[in-house]
Amino acid sequence: MNDTKLTDIAFALGISVTTVSKALKGYTDISKTTRAKVLEMAENMNYRPNINAVNLRTNETKTLGVIIPTTVHHFFSSVLNGILEEAENRGYLVIILQSNEKYELEKKQIELLVQKRVDGILMSLSNETDDFSHIEAVIRKNTPVVLFDKIAKIVDCSKVVINDRKAAYDAVTYLIRKGYKKIAHFRGSYVPQNSIDRFLGYKKALEDNGIPYDPSLVYLCDHNTDFEDGYENAKKLTEDHTDVDAIFAITDLIAIGIIKYLNEVNIKIPEQIAVFGFSNWFMSTVISPKLTTIDQPGYDIGFQAASILIDEISQIKEHLPVIHRTVELPTEIIERESTRR
């Protein structure tokens, strides 16, 4: 371990600890010469402040906590990338915890972060989470929380999201404009907001375009192993309905499962059935046919969320009023082969 401490520098220079501390932190009431001497000695002695002592004294840790459902997911690792980047810019470290989509684990993880006294928490809810008291408790204790991607509207905090409903609406409208008439939707489970919103966008787009909503065209994909879900449900769909000409999938992964099945049974994409994904993973450019999808800006979401959180941390520290913001990042249709005609 590094052992130089303030007293060592003070002793070496024959001055007081206070003076050393102040000099190091650039206080103005220290003479330039003393300051210079201290700085030099600190450098020579390879001084590193004991962050635990600093934290104890200042009651902050310059650390952010992040809870995500899983790291092994292109979208979340992009988000993470954005968070790490902005945290680094602003001098914060980042502790990462996974909820594995489990409510109980999420509760445990948030508790760990509170114990660790992180200055703020970024989180995307697990699919199971439908009670938010664990989050509200943290906020009440003055640790700011910023929710991203899978959020709960009801929780009083800042949020960084995309407009899932509008994005889905746009996707389905796009399909309708392209002439597709019977559009199925592979939806996610009933709890997460974004699953609900994408479904609602789908429904609304149909209605606004005079296409009656048919519940039998909606397939539930809630097994977490998205890929298989898409595959299996594509099979079911083609057995149930012979006249479906397009599928709007809630994620690229499900879309890829669909494509895989359709390819296997030689159903031509997009000639017989078009497929529309959601997220714009790297993978969607690699599959054939290349997948039309919604670009969801993971990096930006992470970056913005971290930025807002750090802003709020500063505001709280300076006893300024904190005004929660909800930032909605734009999405974009990326047209590729799976829907062209």
Added chain:
Amino acid sequence: MNDTKLTDIAFALGISVTTVSKALKGYTDISKTTRAKVLEMAENMNYRPNINAVNLRTNETKTLGVIIPTTVHHFFSSVLNGILEEAENRGYLVIILQSNEKYELEKKQIELLVQKRVDGILMSLSNETDDFSHIEAVIRKNTPVVLFDKIAKIVDCSKVVINDRKAAYDAVTYLIRKGYKKIAHFRGSYVPQNSIDRFLGYKKALEDNGIPYDPSLVYLCDHNTDFEDGYENAKKLTEDHTDVDAIFAITDLIAIGIIKYLNEVNIKIPEQIAVFGFSNWFMSTVISPKLTTIDQPGYDIGFQAASILIDEISQIKEHLPVIHRTVELPTEIIERESTRR
């Protein structure tokens, strides 16, 4: 913030802080009744130890630092997953930093972790890193380091790796046994050990099977945007050589670039050219044709590395001798469509 502290409990119970502390930590020299009272009161008052004070006092942080080149990569997010899992098992938190494959950034990040006084560091080297003094300095100061995946043999610490050379050797031998005669290699840049080892394995397999090594069949992929590298070099290769019948790529991503190009120009895989990848990303099952590859156990690598690191932390703490280990995890050929005949 949570405000209950030891003094609060002591005051509420009319006993001393010492007794409370000891009771909470299960010291045997506290009466059962006192202990029970303390526990109950702590529970009631929702006591959470101030981890900064604990850290300052005990001089440990129960935190691991991780430095990886990038999070947005299937392999590294799998490793991360393994690390997070084992860290959680053993009561450690994890701080993650990215080097973005830059030596300078890597140096800065390791310095940050030391300042943060993490109990140990897990790292995979950046592609640029060819000097290891920053790592050795940390080890010398008694903070254990475990290197994984992209390691430096020369650094005196524990390591978790696969046998890249053998895996590559096996891959190429497999191709030769399948009857492929003219096998190209798309290699990585010259610095990272695994890039070198995979190349050496390739070369050795040729030699052991009486196939003369031809340097013109080795293409360098060092642009970090692997995918394009594979695509571009596949193009070059097919222009340079008309008789190559197989390509062994250093990563799946490069292999996918190759497949993409070959698909575009209608070269049949594996009939005209076989493609062999490395890593077994999820993506390799999704592309067509599905990619034959080497399975590289990311999760296990992370899990083991974390496990060894935590072992070493304990050993150091108890002043036991630390014996560095190098764990070699097995790899496996995953045969799929891109090489079958």
Added chain:
DNA sequence: TTGTAAGCGTTATCAT
């Protein structure tokens, strides 16, 4: 401009 001293919340030593 510099220094004294208190205090952050915990743990550990040594008495009692």
Added chain:
DNA sequence: ATGATAACGCTTACAA
């Protein structure tokens, strides 16, 4: 079985 007290290394009123 319990408690008084010092110590961890730093920051910050306040005093000089």
